[in-house]
Amino acid sequence: MTAYKIAVLPGDGIGPDVTKEAVKVLEVLKKQDPTFDIVFEQFEWGSEYYLAHGHIMPEDGLDQLKNFDAILFGAVGDKRVPDEVTIWELIMPIRKNFQQYVNMRPIKRLAGIESPLKNEQPIDFMVFRENAEGEYSNIGGRLYQQHSQEMAIQNTVITKQGVERIAKYAFEYAQKNNKSKVTSATKSNAIIHSMKLWDEVVELVAKDYGDIELESNFIDALAAYFVLRPESFEVVIASNLFGDILTDLGAALVGGLGVSPSGNINPEGNFPSMFEAIHGSAPDIAGKGIANPIAQIWSAALMLNHLGREDLSTAIVDAIEQVIQEGNVLTPDLGGTSTTQEVGSAIAEKVLKLVEN
Structure with missing residues (x-):
């Protein structure tokens, strides 16, 4: 069995928090499903890297990424760094050089969302x-x-x-x-x-x-x-x-940006596709532990579907919907009081039960 190689770029602001929860859900699948293996490599590129090195990713950054099966991207944006740097020196080079000319964004109201x-x-x-x-x-x-x-x-x-x-x-x-x-x-x-x-x-x-x-x-x-x-x-x-x-x-x-995923797709498969929530780095709530991880977890589900594991992708979306319907573990943007980590863990638990059954 070949393991999927995933490049993880947590980025700025709430990016690292929500990406951690998406990886958590994928790790649950890896432990439970004997037909599924996934290996992560994390790249700490973003605004902090720019402030330390004068560029937002290494000169050979694209070469480092091109042999991965997919990229899971967090968010980018920091008030200390001009937007033209964070956008045009990180996201845009990946999208354009890897010919990710399809951006797919589901607009779907999940059960339980008003x-x-x-x-x-x-x-x-x-x-x-x-x-x-x-x-x-x-x-x-x-x-x-x-x-x-x-x-x-x-x-x-x-x-x-x-x-x-x-x-x-x-x-x-x-x-x-x-x-x-x-x-x-x-x-x-x-x-x-x-x-x-x-x-x-x-x-x-x-x-x-x-x-x-x-x-x-x-x-x-x-x-x-x-x-x-x-x-x-x-x-x-x-x-x-x-x-x-x-x-x-x-x-x-x-339901808002906190529940909306996206994929940047290279249909021919000559380069890795990249998956990210459509929200930004949300600096106003960064570090507070209240960011909604659903959009990033759903983006990870889109990634699995792109990699040919529609079954596991469906399990993740079903788990998200069940957590929302129950209404016990939700972040403030959906009317709850739970933390980013608590929501991620609740979804991971639901995924585990769905895969077991």
């Missing part, structure tokens, strides 16, 4: 965000800084290949999971070059999947529909920025 919406219908859809180009490109600059005529240019990059591959991934997912509709986020009425190309390529891809409906909505209307009729969505595709914003809104509808 939504701020009055609508009690099930909310369960997947958002696929283009993760390698789009609005998050490092092309542009600033001129005449500190002068009255100061200006800034930030270019959006939309390529036919980039749109085609995220659209194909979304339609393939829809087909494999018996979904009947894919919704595309656009703004081609106002952004007439990049979003027109987006629309044209998505429509072209959709023709190869005649059994799946393509719905296209302008981003502003789509944000409203997320609130007014979230039950109507099955699969959503969006550009980098649009997807980022929509999934934070979606997370708010199903």
Whole structure:
């Protein structure tokens, strides 16, 4: 039996706390399931590393990571370090160099979670965000800084290949999971070059999947529909920025950022994929032991599914849902008084029972 090699990057703020709980749950599976083996190697890269060394990861950092089966990432961000350092010298190099062009974010209300919406219908859809180009490109600059005529240019990059591959991934997912509709986020009425190309390529891809409906909505209307009729969505595709914003809104509808996972996927498997909660480092609650570890534990479940262990992934999500439904061990963001560690342990115990049965 081959062990899965997982690189663990706890990062900043609450990252180490929630990542520790995700690893705890995976270790329970390793001890209980004789068909499952996993080996972790932890890398203490992040803001503290930057303050000590002047760079956020070693120059050969990507070389160190590339031979792992997957990466479990905590969070990044520290007020002592500029955001352009933490984002563009750690997360972005991993996503872009490892061609993790699919960002997948489930928007799913688990049993026991109250939504701020009055609508009690099930909310369960997947958002696929283009993760390698789009609005998050490092092309542009600033001129005449500190002068009255100061200006800034930030270019959006939309390529036919980039749109085609995220659209194909979304339609393939829809087909494999018996979904009947894919919704595309656009703004081609106002952004007439990049979003027109987006629309044209998505429509072209959709023709190869005649059994799946393509719905296209302008981003502003789509944000409203997320609130007014979230039950109507099955699969959503969006550009980098649009997807980022929509999934934070979606997370708010199903319990908040503390319960929302994500995966940065390299579909071809040429490089490791990376899994992380969609929340940030939350410096305001760092070190207080009250961060919700569910999003990170669920991200670990997405990782197992990606590695081919759907059975164990399902066990983790079922365990999370059972803990939430019981309502005895919850962090403050879900109305409880329990600590990060207590919630992680409760989920680990449920996983153990599920796997035993």
